[in-house]
Amino acid sequence: MPDSPSLTASASPHHQHHHDPPSKSEVAKWKKIVAEFEKPCRWRASWQLSTTVGLYAATWAVMYFALQVSAWAVVPLIPLAGGLLVRIFIIFHDCCHNSFYKTGRLNQVLGYLTGVLVFTPFKHWRWEHSVHHATAGDLDRRGIGDIWTLTVDEYLKMPRRMRIAYRAARNPFILFFLAPLYLFVVRERFASAGASKAARRGVLLTNLGVITMVATGCWVFGILPFLLIQLGVLWTAAAAGVWLFYVQHQFEGVYWERHEHWEYTAAALEGSSYYKLPKLLQWFSGNIGFHHIHHLSSKIPNYHLEACHYSHPAFREIKPLTIWSSLKSFSFRLWDEAAGELVGWKRLREVRAQRAAAAA
Numbered sequence: 001m002p003d004s005p006s007l008t009a010s011a012s013p014h015h016q017h018h019h020d021p022p023s024k025s026e027v028a029k030w031k032k033i034v035a036e037f038e039k040p041c042r043w044r045a046s047w048q049l050s051t052t053v054g055l056y057a058a059t060w061a062v063m064y065f066a067l068q069v070s071a072w073a074v075v076p077l078i079p080l081a082g083g084l085l086v087r088i089f090i091i092f093h094d095c096c097h098n099s100f101y102k103t104g105r106l107n108q109v110l111g112y113l114t115g116v117l118v119f120t121p122f123k124h125w126r127w128e129h130s131v132h133h134a135t136a137g138d139l140d141r142r143g144i145g146d147i148w149t150l151t152v153d154e155y156l157k158m159p160r161r162m163r164i165a166y167r168a169a170r171n172p173f174i175l176f177f178l179a180p181l182y183l184f185v186v187r188e189r190f191a192s193a194g195a196s197k198a199a200r201r202g203v204l205l206t207n208l209g210v211i212t213m214v215a216t217g218c219w220v221f222g223i224l225p226f227l228l229i230q231l232g233v234l235w236t237a238a239a240a241g242v243w244l245f246y247v248q249h250q251f252e253g254v255y256w257e258r259h260e261h262w263e264y265t266a267a268a269l270e271g272s273s274y275y276k277l278p279k280l281l282q283w284f285s286g287n288i289g290f291h292h293i294h295h296l297s298s299k300i301p302n303y304h305l306e307a308c309h310y311s312h313p314a315f316r317e318i319k320p321l322t323i324w325s326s327l328k329s330f331s332f333r334l335w336d337e338a339a340g341e342l343v344g345w346k347r348l349r350e351v352r353a354q355r356a357a358a359a360a
């Protein structure tokens with residue numbers, strides 16, 4: 001496994017097409033390694049849950065008393081509450097994977113409760129996210145639970161109105177500033193067309209919980225103060241969450257393949273980034289920066305991801321994505337199948353010019 005080219009190819013700045021799939025013995029090796037970290041720990045889960053939710057509640061309490069002094073006194077506390085809400089979302093995320101606690105029923109109950117806090121319905125999001133895990137890096141199975149990504153050829157063949165919509169959707173201001181709040185306040189209030197009856201009921205149940213939480217908050221804080229604070233906290237968490245999700249699968253050297261060449265292990269270790277964050281941000285983001293490990297096995301709870309990453313040289317050799325290097329992801333717009341890499345609008349202009357010259 002340490003010598004497998006499919007595990008170390010992400011160190012190269014450009015993706016190589018048609019990776020040789022790992023052998024059965026290599027797959028058996030990584031399965032044996034990750035299996036040691038797939039066992040939930042009750043005390044670690046309980047400690048993470050109590051400290052995170054406790055700090056989040058305490059921050060809201062401090063904001064309430066700060067509001068009695070001045071509205072400006074609340075402003076510095078909003079990013080803190082937003083960071084804690086990101087961490088709560090990671091707990092919710094683990095519950096969706098049934099990995100936070102050992103007991104499935106406990107994960108489900110906690111998933112619903114934390115889902116209300118993060119404005120996200122448990123069963124519905126679990127369904128969409130499971131599709132994402134099963135299809136990440138597969139060009140032929142895009143569209144559910146991922147960022148809208150087109151190939152250069154697909155974009156050029158689209159009608160003008162769809163190209164305008166795509167450009168808007170990939171615009172950084174819309175993607176990271178406007179879309180996050182819309183996603184969690186509006187989009188998550190409705191079930192997708194293909195959702196099951198159970199998922200649809202879950203959406204309604206979560207909506208009822210959100211309405212109850214908001215009504216209680218308005219009664220305690222006052223309507224306008226609570227809505228402004230809650231929206232500020234939710235926007236901070238949502239924007240951070242969308243950025244994290246974006247750079248986890250939109251980075252230089254990322255793996256994308258057509259389905260006939262797609263392979264799960266390569267897609268996990270090369271199609272998901274190792275986002276090496278400062279320790280404080282790693283804590284707030286619940287270790288989700290070790291996303292290559294998470295996609296290798298979604299059964300690993302977030303509090304075991306770092307240990308799993310450092311457990312084997314093959315994982316440690318994955319080239320890390322830093323905050324500085326991740327900024328390049330802002331420029332990515334399309335997947336260029338010919339080059340096997342994510343590109344910006346400049347590459348699109350080059351392709352157009354080349355095709356115009358060839359047709360002349």
